[in-house]
Amino acid sequence: MTSRPPSTENVAIENVETLSDNWYVLRKYTFRYRRRDGSEQRLSREAYDRGNGAAILLYNREKNSLILTRQFRLPAFVNGLDDGMLLEVPAGLLDDDDPASAIRREAEEETGFRVRDVIPVFTAYTSPGSVTEQLHFFAAEYADRDRVGAGGGHAGEGEDIEVIEVGFDEAMAMIERGEIVDLKTIALIYHAAIKGLLGNS
């Protein structure tokens, strides 16, 4: 996020306080907000800034399949996800890369697949009431020969990522059975269905 807060004729940020700056940054913003009826309110809101990210649907038309990752997610674990193991499309933070470069890097680190052409699908705020993150969604076709490594992520950073190839029909059924419960993953699988990337065999 930019260091200088934005403003409009209806919103003026008056104060920014850093509440936590440990791994990522939690800030408290105090701002004047002009309501639609013209009256003004002074409000404060907290926003968690962990940077922006990218996610990708890796799909294979011939096999009618896609690549998912499975890893332990502490926030989901402490909020009701049985053993904390979450199925997701490959995804990661941009760090200092542009979205397309970042998702190529993350796809290879996490799954071992080196993808060439990545197609931008859409960009969306993942949790706009509390988290600043914008997530860039991509799709790319993969083939077995594109696998150049085992994936798995960075063990030194605590990543322990299992790579799973799933049939499209099974992935749709897993959403319905509540076995795929990650929103970015559901969004990309539904995108594949709606656009006929998979499932139209």
Ligand SMILES: Nc1nc2c(ncn2[C@@H]2O[C@H](COP(=O)(O)OP(=O)(O)O[C@H]3O[C@H](CO)[C@@H](O)[C@H](O)[C@@H]3O)[C@@H](O)[C@H]2O)c(=O)[nH]1
């Ligand atoms: N030490 C420490 N490490 C952390 C912490 N939080 C995250 N990490 C480490 O930071 C790295 C982040 O990995 P990425 O692959 O870049 O990000 P991600 O966690 O997969 O995030 C992706 O999925 C998120 C959830 O859907 C998205 O929010 C995000 O945009 C991105 O797409 C991982 O090695 C993770 O263990 C923390 O509080 N402490």
Ligand SMILES: [Mg+2]
């Ligand atoms: Mg990741």
